[in-house]
Amino acid sequence: MTRPPPLVDSHCHLDFPDFADELDEVVARARRAGLVRLVTIGTRVRQFDKVLAIAERFEDVYCTVGTHPHNAGEETDVTADQLVALAESSPKVVGIGECGLDYFYDHGPREAQAAGFRTHIEAARRTGLPVIVHTRDADEDTWKILEACYAEGPFTGVLHCFSSGRELAMRAVDIGFYVSLSGIVTFKKSEDIRATVADLPADRLLVETDAPYLAPPPYRGKRNEPAYVVHTHQVVAEVKGMSVEASAEQTTRNFFRLFSKVPPPAHLALDAA
Template sequence: MLVDSHCHLDFPDFDGERDDLIARAREAGVDLMVTICTRVRKFDQIKAVAEQYDNVFCSVGTHPHQAGEERGIPACEIIDLAQHPKVVAIGEAGLDYFYDKAPRDAQAEGLRIHIEVARQTGLPLVIHSRDADDDMAAILEEEMGKGVFPALLHCFSSGRDLALRAVDLGLYVSFSGILTFKRSEDIRAIARDLPADRLLVETDAPYLAPQPRRGKRNEPAYTAMTAAVLAETRGISLEEIAAQTTDNFFRLFTKVPKSFHTGEGLA
């Protein structure tokens, strides 16, 4: 069993095809998916997808690209939305200094609000971090000092220092199709060295399809391709990496019913 811990099934790229998409994922051994929210104001769209499928869960939050347009949404509003039974995570929120689509102060403000939501709800915060390693590490360390919260660095493409500092704080690290790219030797080296009990896999679909599908639309079934490279990188079997990353997922995403871990929750 594999889990796609981060995809965007509400995106129009998948309109009219979601039933087939879910079926292909299951055929590939990807039995659970978490579709990730990028705009609190569009949460109803995310919720509708998650409610339609027994094996799809979701998050609620604001992507750093939208941190400017959704500035001022209070923690209490996100907490209320997170009470929905299908919401198992907060975010994605974070810092993106590569595109800089929102003011950096708005991104930081949004990240801190989402951290408070994760702290109060106990749901894991899905963190987006790109070209912002120093500021991200500083905020995480400062905020963890105020009170612990569960979190993961999703679609990891940062430096070793951020990965190690995050793990020291108790965070998990999730790898996407980037891990499979030919020029991702540094990312694979980090993935090889991190503790086994902190690893997750994801697609970030429809983006970042792994080799040999790079450049095409990504989908949850391709989680298996990334998992295979992660297994090879760490010198273990695909079955072992599937079991480890799935165990890690359920340890972090505690709101997902335990029946899904045993397969009993899957129709």
């Protein structure tokens, strides 16, 4: 049997209740689909122990620590020192976030979102880990914070679940960021996003599910899971004019370059350049 191309789900939420009853099988299906690494993302620092426990349960699963902008108002006391300490507490912690700005739902006070965003960036700079940025309907303010913080000292990161405008994507890439594509890129109404992706450098793209959300066709409207990243990846390959195999190798190589704390599987010979 031909081995599927190696893929990665750079952003999912395996600690969410949607997966509680069948987490082992969800991870098994991801492996059968060719995924070699999964990153389950922290959304509340106070629940970090649950996220870490899942990462430690599965050899190929890693995690991050952070406060989602929706929860920023609940965790205004989180400090960069605390994030750094948690990030350094286990080799399974490979990123900071997700954090950022969400003006679509505005669940967290905007001042708290912005303050938390800056705190997470400081922790990312100090640890050398990538910051996972959530931004929705907040392109201008997201860039202002990224630009101001970058001027204080470089750091790296990713715009996750990309649904922003072209200008933010290009500016982020200019400071060394990556752009991660979710099932949104497969939706019929996402022509503008696909047009931006077509012009982004291939060596700055990642693929994710954001599971349990945003399932791509043919699963749209159902619970998403890491195995479905295969369908999103096929669309990304088409947009970039690459074969599925070449695109898989590129996005997987990109992942290990950004998430440098994650060890690649022994059977993968990926050029890190």
